[in-house]
Amino acid sequence: MILQKQFKLGLTLALGLALTLTSCGNNGCEKTRESIMKATFKATGKISMVSINAWALTAEGDSLMTLANAPTEMEFILKPDTTFTQIRLACTINEDDDLFQFDDTLMIKYEYYPYFLDMECGCSIYFNIQEATITNNVFKSIKLKNNEITNEEKVNIELTY
């Protein structure tokens, strides 16, 4: 009886220890940390967008644009320690097989805050768009589709031309 109990005790302790050891581990960060603002372009008339070049008008390092030559959408990485940016959009359009160059300015007022992802990834910076406006040389309107800019891929702004 005593031997049987010692066996059971040993078995139980061994299982407990095995569970203890197997629960250790760290898989590292597997999440996307960058929060990117996405804008899409929507055509309503006869004109078509050939190309767009974009750059920041405010202080150097205010904002960054990526995918500048994509005619259907554009991605922006906002600066995490400012709250306002102006972006010049230099658009080349095609109207009746003629190419024209127009510039518009996109203005975005936002706030930013750190978002805790987990201990492996640390944090991301999320943005909340408070106001977005655009001049009306090429673009007719701007629609705020999702004012939260997170690490999930979502369209935030729709620009109609």
Added chain:
Amino acid sequence: MRKKSTLNSPIKHLVRCIAMRRMLVMVLGLLLMLPAWAQGSSIPTSSAVQEQREAIEQLSEELPEGVKYRYPLLNGMSVSVNLFPPLMNLFGKEYGNYEGMVTFDLHHRFFPQAGAGIGFCDVMNDDSVRYHCTKHFPFFKAGMLYNFNYNDLKPNDFYGAFVRFGYAYSEAEIKGLRYTDAFWGKTDPMTIDGLAYHSVWMELGGFIKVQVAKHISLGWDVSFKPFLHKGKEKQGEPYFVPGYGVTSNKLGFGFHLYYDI
């Protein structure tokens, strides 16, 4: 010589077999005597063995018709502590839950239980991000164990399944957060404070309980722990919930020390 050897070999083989059988019988006899020797008692007499056999035969009889349970409604109770978190702390974990539970034994089939404990965390990663529970927070659990072999003749060792529900409130702050992206580089360290979470979860799993001494049992369990309500703040979800553990780990382990009353 060669011929003589050939004639004698079957006899020698037979002698060897007989000797080996005798040896085997002696060794088996010694082995059978070992448990009795280990208990410090003398070899049981034939009448004692007969008495034991009769007692077991009496117990193993089928339950009388109309009787569903071998054991009474209130068959006992136990208090227990979970040794797994302290063990984890010994292995260097910077968080933990210390919990105690009261379990009632109903017909040795259902084991309703309730418990409470406190959880703490102060975790720092390699990048100096520190997740800190602002104090020790209590948590509460309630649930039921189910014994698969509730009419078993050996009631002290059993296994089964369980379901538990847990609730905890916690507050946390996170320090040393730095955000780095490919273009803007690294920000200054940031702090998130004032995080408060109400969390509710379920634990579904299996367990084993074995008696190791009079009134003392050990048990372990493994469980799957889905959140029913995790609690979320604008600036993030909890990394640690008291009573639950690290929220990214949906598997739970328990290693329990019971005192059976």
